[in-house]
Amino acid sequence: MTSETGFDADRYKRFPTRGPRPDGELEELERIWCKPKGWQWISAINNNYVGVYYVGAAMLFFVLAGLLAVLMRTQLALPMQGILAQETYNQFFTVHGTMMMFLFAVPAVEALGVLLLPQMLGARDLPFPRLSAYAFWAYLIGGLAFFCSLFFGLAPNGGWFMYPPLTSMTYSPGINADFWLVGIGFIEISAIAGAIEIIVGVLRNRAPGMSLDKMPMFAWAMLIFAVMIIIAFPSVILATTLMELERALDWPFFDPVRGGDPMLWQHLFWFFGHPEVYIIFLPAAGATSTIIPAIARTPLVGYRLVVMAMMATGFISFGVWAHHMFATGMPTISTSYFSAASMAVSVPAGVQVFAWIATLAAGKMRFNTPGLFAVGGLVTFVMGGLTGVMVAMVPFDWQAHDSYFIVAHLHYVLIGGMVFPFFAAIYYWLPMTSSRPLSERMGKWVFWLMFTGVHITFLPMHLTGLMGMPRRVYTYLPDRGWELPNLISTAGAVLTAIAVLLWIIDMARNFRPFGNREAGNVFDGPGLEWLPTGLYSVRSVPVITSLYPLWEQKGLSRDVEAGRYFLPNSATGRRETIVTSTLNAEPQYLQRMPVPSPWPIWAAVFTAAAFLLLTIQAYWPSLIAGVLGIYCVFNWCWTLDRPVDQLTADIGAGIRVPTYRAGPSSHGWWAMVLTLVVGGMVLSLAAFSYVFLWSRNPGEWTPPPPLASLPWILAPYAAAALLSWGACRILRLARPRSGLIATVLLVGASGLVGLGWVLEWEAWRGIGTDPTAHAQGAMVYAFLAWQGFFAFIATVMGLYASLRWVAGLIAPDRPTTYDLIALFVVYTAGQGAFAALLVHLFPGG
Amino acid sequence: MVNWLWMTGGLVVWATHFSGLYALSSLADVVTRADDFGWRIAGLAFSIACAIACAALLVLAMRRRRAGGPSFSSDIAALTAGMGGIAVVWQTLPTLVGH
Ligand code: HEM
Numbered sequence: 033m034t035s036e037t038g039f040d041a042d043r044y045k046r047f048p049t050r051g052p053r054p055d056g057e058l059e060e061l062e063r064i065w066c067k068p069k070g071w072q073w074i075s076a077i078n079n080n081y082v083g084v085y086y087v088g089a090a091m092l093f094f095v096l097a098g099l100l101a102v103l104m105r106t107q108l109a110l111p112m113q114g115i116l117a118q119e120t121y122n123q124f125f126t127v128h129g130t131m132m133m134f135l136f137a138v139p140a141v142e143a144l145g146v147l148l149l150p151q152m153l154g155a156r157d158l159p160f161p162r163l164s165a166y167a168f169w170a171y172l173i174g175g176l177a178f179f180c181s182l183f184f185g186l187a188p189n190g191g192w193f194m195y196p197p198l199t200s201m202t203y204s205p206g207i208n209a210d211f212w213l214v215g216i217g218f219i220e221i222s223a224i225a226g227a228i229e230i231i232v233g234v235l236r237n238r239a240p241g242m243s244l245d246k247m248p249m250f251a252w253a254m255l256i257f258a259v260m261i262i263i264a265f266p267s268v269i270l271a272t273t274l275m276e277l278e279r280a281l282d283w284p285f286f287d288p289v290r291g292g293d294p295m296l297w298q299h300l301f302w303f304f305g306h307p308e309v310y311i312i313f314l315p316a317a318g319a320t321s322t323i324i325p326a327i328a329r330t331p332l333v334g335y336r337l338v339v340m341a342m343m344a345t346g347f348i349s350f351g352v353w354a355h356h357m358f359a360t361g362m363p364t365i366s367t368s369y370f371s372a373a374s375m376a377v378s379v380p381a382g383v384q385v386f387a388w389i390a391t392l393a394a395g396k397m398r399f400n401t402p403g404l405f406a407v408g409g410l411v412t413f414v415m416g417g418l419t420g421v422m423v424a425m426v427p428f429d430w431q432a433h434d435s436y437f438i439v440a441h442l443h444y445v446l447i448g449g450m451v452f453p454f455f456a457a458i459y460y461w462l463p464m465t466s467s468r469p470l471s472e473r474m475g476k477w478v479f480w481l482m483f484t485g486v487h488i489t490f491l492p493m494h495l496t497g498l499m500g501m502p503r504r505v506y507t508y509l510p511d512r513g514w515e516l517p518n519l520i521s522t523a524g525a526v527l528t529a530i531a532v533l534l535w536i537i538d539m540a541r542n543f544r545p546f547g548n549r550e551a552g553n554v555f556d557g558p559g560l561e562w563l564p565t566g567l568y569s570v571r572s573v574p575v576i577t578s579l580y581p582l583w584e585q586k587g588l589s590r591d592v593e594a595g596r597y598f599l600p601n602s603a604t605g606r607r608e609t610i611v612t613s614t615l616n617a618e619p620q621y622l623q624r625m626p627v628p629s630p631w632p633i634w635a636a637v638f639t640a641a642a643f644l645l646l647t648i649q650a651y652w653p654s655l656i657a658g659v660l661g662i663y664c665v666f667n668w669c670w671t672l673d674r675p676v677d678q679l680t681a682d683i684g685a686g687i688r689v690p691t692y693r694a695g696p697s698s699h700g701w702w703a704m705v706l707t708l709v710v711g712g713m714v715l716s717l718a719a720f721s722y723v724f725l726w727s728r729n730p731g732e733w734t735p736p737p738p739l740a741s742l743p744w745i746l747a748p749y750a751a752a753a754l755l756s757w758g759a760c761r762i763l764r765l766a767r768p769r770s771g772l773i774a775t776v777l778l779v780g781a782s783g784l785v786g787l788g789w790v791l792e793w794e795a796w797r798g799i800g801t802d803p804t805a806h807a808q809g810a811m812v813y814a815f816l817a818w819q820g821f822f823a824f825i826a827t828v829m830g831l832y833a834s835l836r837w838v839a840g841l842i843a844p845d846r847p848t849t850y851d852l853i854a855l856f857v858v859y860t861a862g863q864g865a866f867a868a869l870l871v872h873l874f875p876g877g
Numbered sequence: 878m879v880n881w882l883w884m885t886g887g888l889v890v891w892a893t894h895f896s897g898l899y900a901l902s903s904l905a906d907v908v909t910r911a912d913d914f915g916w917r918i919a920g921l922a923f924s925i926a927c928a929i930a931c932a933a934l935l936v937l938a939m940r941r942r943r944a945g946g947p948s949f950s951s952d953i954a955a956l957t958a959g960m961g962g963i964a965v966v967w968q969t970l971p972t973l974v975g976h
Contacts, residue, residue, distance in 0.1 A: 034947075245949035336949070340956035347888040348964070351895040363911030366902045368971030373895055376964045615880055615950075727907045 048596035083147025090140035121506035129192030154239025169636035188212035253318020283810035291807035316453035328395025401475030405456035412448025437497025463551035481531035488524030782830035887961030
């Protein structure tokens with residue numbers, strides 16, 4: 033294998049090292065990665081803690097949303113019941129669907145990633161543990177606030193996809209819809225933060241030698257999942273922002289009377305919403321591909337095919353969004369293209385399913401609880417997949433659209449594709465985090481009750497749907513033949529609820545998190561996560577030579593625990609992890625990890641408060657909360673990018689690597705680039721929205737400001753980019769005044785970005801553009817608002833850079849902070865220039 | 878990045894294909910009708926180009942594999958090219974059938 037970074041792979045032969053390790057190494061690791069005490073539990077940031085909190089919170093939301101489902105089913109058990117009023121039912125199905133999708137399914141798998149990935153990859157932790165903590169707390173606070181809106185009758189009631197015009201101010205005048213828009217927008221930010229963490233973690237924190245072909249299936253799935261989040265979620269951020277702007281400021285993006293179009297919402301929502309289904313499915317599939325080989329005690333059949341299938345699923349999921357819109361009257365040929373694409377999805381999904389079946393056939397299946405859940409999920413998912421192919425056919429979809437057939441289909445896919453695999457994962461991996469595994473006897477009860485309960489609930493719904501029962505109705509008339517299937521469905525829901533209750537009891541009886549002892553590798557799993565671990569993860573980071581290291585690398589467990597691999601101690605006396613290269617996982621440098629801090633939590637509290645206060649239109653308190661949030665982020669970042677006392681460190685067997693890295697190969701750079709990709713996606717989708725709205729009513733669009741204004745707008749943006757680049761170059765020159773000049777240039781650059789924005793705004797104001805009059809003006813102002821937000825952040829960053837310079841925290845050998853700020857400013861300038869060119873030149877005068 | 882692009886090449890072509898087809902039919906819908914003959918022929922030409930690109934990627938990947946290049950990335954490249962090819966052909970059918 034050719035080296036990717038110049039690292040000589042022969043050096044791996046030095047491991048496992050021989051001879052005893054010096055005394056005190058383990059104690060030092062334990063001291064550095066110590067257990068939190070008292071209130072420190074809240075500010076803990078390692079994945080062992082945050083991962084468990086995260087999974088726990090996701091399960092809490094699952095139970096709460098499930099409770100709503102049982103109440104809905106009770107209401108629907110018999111015709112004309114009055115247990116839930118119509119409005120309450122509307123709120124219940126909206127909150128149930130929204131919580132299951134946004135507060136359970138996505139966060140649950142993300143949580144599983146945070147919990148498992150470091151151990152699975154042989155890292156001490158994911159690269160940005162404070163970001164994980166922030167993402168978790170933001171999600172918990174936002175989610176609880178969202179759920180509690182039910183108690184005040186303020187919960188959203190427009191369905192989980194919130195279509196306008198139903199959700200417009202005319203038909204939903206209260207703040208219920210705003211709770212959805214602001215709440216979900218906020219929770220998605222937390223999901224994106226988690227995704228950035230996962231991408232950088234999987235690509236840069238793998239154990240040395242763990243090249244792509246030795247990467248666990250779950251890590252592949254999480255990588256693709258996280259990339260999909262980065263691409264898909266910006267769409268919902270844009271959609272919710274536009275809708276909120278329409279509701280709050282009367283900018284008519286979705287109002288056809290003033291040049292808007294409700295179809296735009298559907299495009300934006302489903303461009304996110306359909307990939308969301310695969311975003312949920314892929315990690316669960318990754319878990320299944322990890323659990324099935326362990327349960328069948330044989331390698332996964334067709335590892336490479338399954339990797340390809342996951343990638344293909346990720347790609348195609350972005351090409352099928354309009355199959356949710358077959359009934360909206362799109363042109364026939366467009367509908368046919370989407371229909372064909374939808375059917376093509378079954379190819380990669382089929383590859384995975386056949387790989388699992390082949391693995392089960394090739395090995396010796398053990399019917400323990402994780403095995404049962406994995407196989408139960410497979411069966412249920414295949415059934416949902418088959419009805420999926422049915423509704424991919426347009427004529428059938430026209431019949432089944434908005435009926436209970438769809439409710440049955442979506443639950444089969446989601447429960448088979450995510451819930452069962454997730455339970456399999458809990459039963460399989462729990463011994464890793466608890467001193468006791470869950471009870472096998474009870475687990476089997478849980479599985480069989482849940483499996484039968486789910487099928488009894490949802491199988492009859494296909495029939496109810498085909499008999500004409502529409503979805504989202506709070507009751508129905510007798511004598512339509514719907515009574516019996518509805519009663520059966522309710523009975524099934526009760527069985528499922530009993531299963532969940534049993535599981536909760538089992539968890540309460542057996543789960544002992546954060547103990548000093550783990551139950552161990554009770555299922556004989558082959559992955560690194562089954563190595564003995566402490567809060568520091570593995571004692572030493574092994575060299576990986578196999579896809580199934582614990583099965584194939586003899587004595588690995590013993591040698592790892594004896595400290596005979598990389599990082600047997602703390603090389604710098606602090607928290608640290610090895611950063612490796614993307615393809616071959618060659619050691620590159622030692623990343624210093626942050627210590628626990630309350631600031632990310634306070635930042636989450638204040639950002640959540642800012643969003644919530646915004647929802648109830650308390651603008652000033654919201655602003656104050658926002659400012660406090662920024663203050664917390666300043667404090668959070670302040671301790672990062674500090675001087676290092678050792679330039680290189682021995683990470684084991686005499687191999688030395690740098691302890692600091694700036695530029696494109698550093699983890700910070702990667703995180704910033706990914707953040708900017710999110711910004712870029714929002715921008716691209718906004719550009720799509722702009723062109724889409726034009727295509728609806730080209731005749732109504734008015735000419736832009738005179739072309740002469742364009743160079744004046746572009747010039748400050750170009751200058752800002754140039755100054756930012758110059759700042760980084762000058763800092764690296766390491767002259768006496770480099771720090772000062774670089775700071776002045778950066779502050780100047782952020783000021784210029786602001787200037788470009790003001791000039792653009794002036795140009796449109798000058799020709800009398802009113803954002804409330806027509807969708808064109810609304811779109812132009814939406815671009816301005818987005819750019820204004822970035823310009824504001826650039827200004828805040830400029831202020832931060834100045835403060836760091838004043839505090840003497842800027843030095844030529846530690847340029848990361850300035851690099852990242854410059855990257856952001858350059859992007860903001862590019863974004864402003866792109867938006868200006870688009871709205872000035874298209875469709876033109 | 879180059880390596881990732883190589884591994885996902887077939888899928889990138891596929892994504893380009895379906896985005897291109899949607900864009901073409903939407904544009905046709907603004908200009909004339911979405912399934913106008915001329916526009917469909919443009920779509921067909923585009924589909925053929927994409928199918929050829931997938932086939933070329935497949936051949937290249939097989940060759941690299943045989944020449945002893947890194948086997949994992951070449952395998953994935955070949956598989957994604959194959960998958961992309963099937964999907965492109967499948968998604969070309971609406972251009973041809975039923976008009
Ligand atoms: C066995 C447990 C479950 C039961 C009994 C159940 C029951 C229901 C019911 C009664 C509805 C409303 C149907 C209507 O009035 O149209 C519904 C809707 C929905 N459920 Fe579930 N559900 C369960 C689990 C799940 C899970 C695990 C998910 C996702 C991971 C989920 C996602 C949804 C969605 C997205 C909707 C559509 C909401 C809307 O129409 O806006 N459900 N479910």
